[in-house]
Amino acid sequence: MRKQEVVVKRSREEKLAALRQRNRAPVLIVGGGINGISTFRELALQGIPVVLVEKDDWCQAASGALSRMIHGGLRYLETGEFDLVRESVQERDRLLKNAPHYVSPLRTTVPIDSWGGGLVNASKRFLRLGEKPTRRGALLIKTGLSLYDFYTRQQGKMPRHRLNNTAETRARWPGFAVWVKYSATYYDAWIKAPERLGVELVLDTENSNRDALALNYVSLVESDGERVTLRDNLTDALFTLEPHVIVNATGAWIDRLNQQPLPADPPKLIGGTKGSHLIIDSPALLAELRDEMVYYENQDGRVCIMFPWYGKVLVGSTDIRVDDPENIACSAEEQRYILESLHFIFPHINVSDDDVLYTFSGVRPLPASDTEVSGRITRNHSLVYFPPDATRDFSVLNLVGGKWTTFRRFGEQAADRVLKLLGEKRLRSTVDMAIGGGRNFPCQERLPVWIRELSEKYRLTERRVALLVDRYGTRAEPLLRLINERDEQPLQHHADYSDTELCWLIHEEQVVMLEDLLLRRTALGISGQLTPPLMAEIAHLMAQEMQWSDAHRQQQLEMTLARLARLHGVSGLRLASHTQPAGEKHVGQR
Numbered sequence: 001m002r003k004q005e006v007v008v009k010r011s012r013e014e015k016l017a018a019l020r021q022r023n024r025a026p027v028l029i030v031g032g033g034i035n036g037i038s039t040f041r042e043l044a045l046q047g048i049p050v051v052l053v054e055k056d057d058w059c060q061a062a063s064g065a066l067s068r069m070i071h072g073g074l075r076y077l078e079t080g081e082f083d084l085v086r087e088s089v090q091e092r093d094r095l096l097k098n099a100p101h102y103v104s105p106l107r108t109t110v111p112i113d114s115w116g117g118g119l120v121n122a123s124k125r126f127l128r129l130g131e132k133p134t135r136r137g138a139l140l141i142k143t144g145l146s147l148y149d150f151y152t153r154q155q156g157k158m159p160r161h162r163l164n165n166t167a168e169t170r171a172r173w174p175g176f177a178v179w180v181k182y183s184a185t186y187y188d189a190w191i192k193a194p195e196r197l198g199v200e201l202v203l204d205t206e207n208s209n210r211d212a213l214a215l216n217y218v219s220l221v222e223s224d225g226e227r228v229t230l231r232d233n234l235t236d237a238l239f240t241l242e243p244h245v246i247v248n249a250t251g252a253w254i255d256r257l258n259q260q261p262l263p264a265d266p267p268k269l270i271g272g273t274k275g276s277h278l279i280i281d282s283p284a285l286l287a288e289l290r291d292e293m294v295y296y297e298n299q300d301g302r303v304c305i306m307f308p309w310y311g312k313v314l315v316g317s318t319d320i321r322v323d324d325p326e327n328i329a330c331s332a333e334e335q336r337y338i339l340e341s342l343h344f345i346f347p348h349i350n351v352s353d354d355d356v357l358y359t360f361s362g363v364r365p366l367p368a369s370d371t372e373v374s375g376r377i378t379r380n381h382s383l384v385y386f387p388p389d390a391t392r393d394f395s396v397l398n399l400v401g402g403k404w405t406t407f408r409r410f411g412e413q414a415a416d417r418v419l420k421l422l423g424e425k426r427l428r429s430t431v432d433m434a435i436g437g438g439r440n441f442p443c444q445e446r447l448p449v450w451i452r453e454l455s456e457k458y459r460l461t462e463r464r465v466a467l468l469v470d471r472y473g474t475r476a477e478p479l480l481r482l483i484n485e486r487d488e489q490p491l492q493h494h495a496d497y498s499d500t501e502l503c504w505l506i507h508e509e510q511v512v513m514l515e516d517l518l519l520r521r522t523a524l525g526i527s528g529q530l531t532p533p534l535m536a537e538i539a540h541l542m543a544q545e546m547q548w549s550d551a552h553r554q555q556q557l558e559m560t561l562a563r564l565a566r567l568h569g570v571s572g573l574r575l576a577s578h579t580q581p582a583g584e585k586h587v588g589q590r
Contacts, residue, residue, distance in 0.1 A: 009206075009207075009508070010206075012215065012510065012512070015213050015214075015215055016215065016232060016237070016239075018213060019051065019213055019215065019230070019239050019241075020239055022051075022241060023240075023241070023242060024241070024242045024243070024244075025049065025050070025051045025241050025242070025243050025244070026048055026049065026050070026243070026244045026245065026422055027043055027048055027050040027051070027243065027244065027245050027246075027247060027418055027422070028050075028051050028053070028220075028228065028241060028243040028245070028246050028247070029043075029050060029051065029052040029053070029246075029247040029249055030053055030220050030246060030247065030248055030249060030250055030257060031054060031247075031248065031249035031250035031251060031253070031399075032052060032053070032054025032056075032057075032058045032059070032060075032198075032202075032214070032216055033054075033059060033061060033062060033063035033198075033249065033250075033251050034059060034063040034194070034198055034201075034404055034407040035063075035249050035251070035381075035399050035402050035407055035410050035411060035414075036052060036054070036247070036249030036250075036399070037052070037058065037059075037198050037201045037202055037205075037214075037407075037411075038201065038407040038408055038410060038411025038412075038414075039247055039249060039399070039410075039411040039414045039415055039418075040052040040201075040202070040205055040212065040214060040411075041201050041204070041205040041411060041430065042411045042412050042414070042415030042416075042430060043212075043415045043418060043419070044205045044206075044208060044209040044212035045205070045208055045209065045427070045428045045430065046415070046419060046424060046425075046426055046427045046428065047209065047424075047427060048209075048212070048418075048419075048422070048424065049209070049211035049212060049213075050212050050213075051212075051213045051214075051215075051241065051243075052202075052212075052213070052214040052215070053214075053215050053216075053218040053219070053220065053230060054215070054216045054217070054218065055217070055218070055219040055233065056216065056217065057216050057217070057512065057513065057515070057516045057520060058195070058198045058199050058202060058216055058510070058520070059194060059195040059198035059199070059520065060195075060520065061251060061252070061325070061362055061363070062251050062252060062362035062363055062364060062365060063194065063195075063198060063251075063362075063404065064194060064195045064198075064360075064362070064519075064520060065275065065277070065328075065360050065361055065362025066191075066194055066362070066404045067275070067277060067305055067314070067316055067317055068190050068191055068192075068194065068307075068309065068314060069106070069188060069189070069190055069191075069293075069305065069405075070092050070095055070096075070103050070188070070189040070190060070191050070404070070405050071088065071092060071188040071189065071405060072085050072088040072089035072092055072148060072151065072152070072188065072405075073085050073088050073379060073403065073405075074144055074145070074148055074186075074188075074295075075144075075303055076088075076379060077144045077147055077148070081378060081379070081380060082147075083380075084378075084379065084380045084403075084406075085147075085148070085151060086151050087406055087409055088403060088405050088406055089148070089151040089152055090409075091405050091406045091407075091408055091409055092188065092189050092405055093152075093158075094408065094431065094432075095189070095191075095405070095408075096189055097432070098432070098433060098434045098435050098438055099191075099197060099434070099435045099436070099438040100438050100441045100473075101436075101437045101438045101441050101469075101472070101473025101474070102191055102192045102193050102194075102196065102197050102437075102438070102473070103189055103190070103191050103192075104189060104190060104192070105158065105187050105188075105189055106187065106188050106189050106190040106292075106293050106307065107185065107187055107291065107292045107293070108185065108186055108187065108188055108292065108293045108294075108295050109172075109173065109183050109184070109185050109292055109293070109294055109295070110141055110183060110184040110185075110186075110294075110295050110296065111169075111173070111176055111177075111180040111183050111294065111296050111345060112137060112138045112141060112180065112181060112182040112183060112184060113137070113179045113180060113181055114137040114138065114181065115137050115138045115139055115181075115182070138163060138181075138182045138184070141163075141184050142161075142163050142184065145161035145163075145184055145186050146161070148161065148186065149161055149186075152187075158186075158187040158188075159186075159187055160186075161184055161185060161186035162184070162185045162186075163182065163183075163184050164182060164183045164184065164185060165182060166181055166182060168183075169181070169182055169183040173288075175288045175346050175348060175349065176345065176346070177344065177345060177346070177347050180345075188293075190293070190307065191404075193471075193523065194404065195519075195520040195521075196436075196520070196521065197435060197436065199509050199510065199520070199521070200435055200436025200437065200475070201435060201436070202214045202510070203436065203508075203509070203510075204435060204436055214510075215232075216510060216512060217232065217233040217234055217512050217513075218230055218231065218232055218233060219231050219233055220257065220260065221238075221260075222260060223260060223392065225391050225392040225393060226242060226392070226393050226394075227240045227241060227242045228240070228241055228242075228243060228246070234512065242393075242394075243394050244394055244395070244421075244422065245394060245395045245396075245397060245418055245421055245422070246394055246395070246396045246397070247396075247397050247399065247414060247418065248396055248397065248398045248399065249399045249414075251270075251272075251325075251363070251365035252270055252272040252322075252325035252363035252364075252365045253325055254269050254270050254365065254398055254399075254400065255268055255269055255270050258386075258396070258398070266386070268368045269367065269368055269384055269398055269400050270365050270366070270367065270368060270400065271321070271366055271367060271368040271369050272321075272322055272323075272325060272363040272364055272365055272366060273319050273320060273321055273322065273363065273364050273366055274318065274319075274320045274321075274322045274328055274361055274362070274363055274364075275316065275317040275318055275319060275361065275362060275363075275364060276316060276317055276318045276329075276330035276331070276334045276335075276338070276359060276360070276361040277314060277315065277316030277317050277330070277338075277359065277360055277361070278314070278315045278316065278330070278335060278338050278339075278356050278358075278359050279309060279312050279313070279314055279356070279357045279358040279359070279360075279526060279527070279528060280312060280313045280314075280315055280342075280351055280355050280356055280357065281312050281313075281355050281357050281528060282312075282313055282349065282351050282355050284349045285306070285313050285342070285346065285349050285351060286308055286311070286312070286313055288346060288349065289306065289307060289308050289313065290308075291308060292307065293305060293306065293307035294306050294307070294345060296341075296344075296345050298337075298340075298341040298344060299341075299344055302319065304316065304317065304338070304341050305317070306342065306345075309526075309527070310523055310526070310527035310528075311527070312357060312527060312528060315338055315341075315342060316338060317338075318330075318334045318337060318338070319364075320334070322363055325363040327566065327567065328361045328362065328363055328567070329359070329361055329566060329567045329568070329569070330359035330360070330361050330569060334361075335353065335356065335359065335569070339351055339352070339353070339356075356569060357527075357528030357570075358525065358526055358527075358528055358568050358569065358570060359568055359569035360526065360567075360568060361567075364379075365400065365401060365402070366378070366379070366401055367382065367400050367401050378401065379401065379402075379403050380401060380402075381399065381400065381401040381402035381403070381406065381410045381413075382400045382401055383397060383398065383399065383400070383413065383414060383417055384397075384398040384400055385397055385398070385417070386398070395421055397414060397417060397418060397421075399414055408430055408431075411430075412430065436473065436475055437472045437473020437474045437475035437476065438473055438474070439473075439474055440474050441473050441474050447469075450469075451465050451466050451469060454469070454476075454477065454480060457480075458480040458481065458483065458484040459484060460480065460483065460484070465480065467496060468480065468501070471522075479500075479501060479504050482500060482504060483498070483500050483501075486500055487500070488500035488501065491534070491537055491538070492533075492537055493531060493533045493534035493537050494524070494529065494534050497522070497524075499541060502517065502538065502541055502542075503541070503545055505517060505521045505522070506542060506545050506546065507545070509521050511542075513556065513559075513560075514535075514538070514539050514542055514556040514557065514559075514560045515556075515559070515560045515563060517538065517542065518530060518535065518538065518560065525564070525568070530564075530570075535557060535560065535561070536557065539553050539556055539557050539560075540553065542556070
């Protein structure tokens with residue numbers, strides 16, 4: 001019998017009222033990406049009345065634009081970042097245990113063109129004598145994977161790597177290009193719903209400490225050196241707060257926030273690079289991959305990936321220096337580069353622009369660097385501390401860099417630094433703490449039995465229960481209880497979602513905008529399932545639940561359509577198409 005948690009939930013208005021009553025805060029975290037959320041969690045669990053604000057939605061920027069990999073960073077061994085790989089493998093295995101509803105093992109294959117290629121250039125890169133990326137041979141890859149196995153055996157139970165000869169490679173991958181002579185197979189992990197995991201961390205944290213406040217769509221707009229002014233981006237209402245420490249977790253926006261002004265004459269901390277990905281509808285490519293990822297080098301030596309994703313294929317990525325993190329989108333040149341890389345691996349499969357359903361891009365918040373090759377910039381994280389000075393009374397702790405995989409460890413390190421500044425001690429650890437719907441999640445052998453039990457208990461089909469468990473883990477149970485009490489009606493334009501399910505998401509998961517629901521609380525957008533009638537139906541449901549006017553509902557639809565076109569490569573959708581039959585044309589089909 002599972003112990004039922006007592007969930008303490010406050011509306012956005014109640015949290016804004018609580019914020020308005022506060023004059024001081026020991027810690028204000030600015031930035032609701034995964035690292036800001038992790039730091040919020042770590043501090044709140046120690047009893048700190050921490051405030052977290054995010055100018056948009058949780059995990060909307062780079063934290064929602066990752067490659068969906070939870071990995072140790074195999075290629076970082078070549079640059080000598082052994083500690084980063086070790087830490088990443090540790091955190092990968094912790095996520096497999098603490099978030100099993102979203103994080104799963106991923107069998108990965110590396111196609112290889114030679115036995116000894118790349119040794120000289122790899123040695124130069126390791127010794128910092130060269131920067132140009134080159135293709136790696138079997139011997140070099142096997143050396144790296146042997147080290148990877150060493151770290152994995154210390155932390156978990158992933159199978160060891162295997163080097164496959166030409167016959168073995170051809171037997172498993174008959175579609176590989178003729179240049180592929182060998183292949184290597186190893187295991188990493190992937191994350192099904194990174195944005196949802198971020199939201200679950202926020203919800204868990206607020207439930208653990210009622211004095212901890214997390215508000216999306218709230219910006220830090222100015223500071224007088226003693227107090228900061230926050231703005232509710234929905235109403236333009238202003239709040240003032242006197243913080244002891246500000247944690248700048250704004251990622252690619254770190255330098256911008258530091259000029260608002262926080263420290264006097266701040267140094268440049270970020271040298272971001274853009275990474276773009278495509279979601280492709282190609283049954284032939286999906287059939288080639290089956291359930292595996294191909295981790296491959298393009299002709300220029302840049303590492304790319306492709307793996308199955310909601311019945312489609314996710315492919316990426318690029319690595320381009322950018323100075324402005326706003327309105328980042330995949331360019332036509334990037335899309336062409338990624339599609340050409342697919343043809344390089346599977347020349348017999350024709351994938352064109354018409355097969356691209358959705359694109360997404362984010363800016364990696366890498367530390368400022370003078371190197372000419374983006375791939376040489378460290379993916380490790382660091383803390384940069386600005387003490388109080390003559391211009392301000394509060395400290396600023398900057399979270400620079402970081403991988404999605406290592407968010408827990410980075411947040412832990414940041415929180416420990418803040419606790420030291422506050423003169424407080426750590427009370428709890430998150431090392432073995434389950435997240436959201438991963439709490440009490442059954443093992444794979446037990447899962448079908450549990451689904452059958454839930455089906456009988458809540459009088460729903462096993463298919464419906466399995467679908468909700470797949471989406472929400474053990475958090476599906478309160479939703480199932482609600483459905484059992486109220487019943488549910490499938491959406492007219494997407495029968496796998498219902499009115500009760502979407503209303504539950506709206507009220508339980510801090511949904512503010514239509515885009516929040518379509519792109520981050522659900523996978524409807526990224527999986528290419530949106531149609532104009534479906535968007536209109538969901539917008540109407542949101543308007544009823546959130547008491548929007550017809551004008552505001554129309555504004556939300558138009559804004560979401562515009563952002564889908566501008567930021568995600570989704571074209572051809574028009575509100576005039578609302579009468580189009582459901583399922584006739586998916587988003588992104590051109």
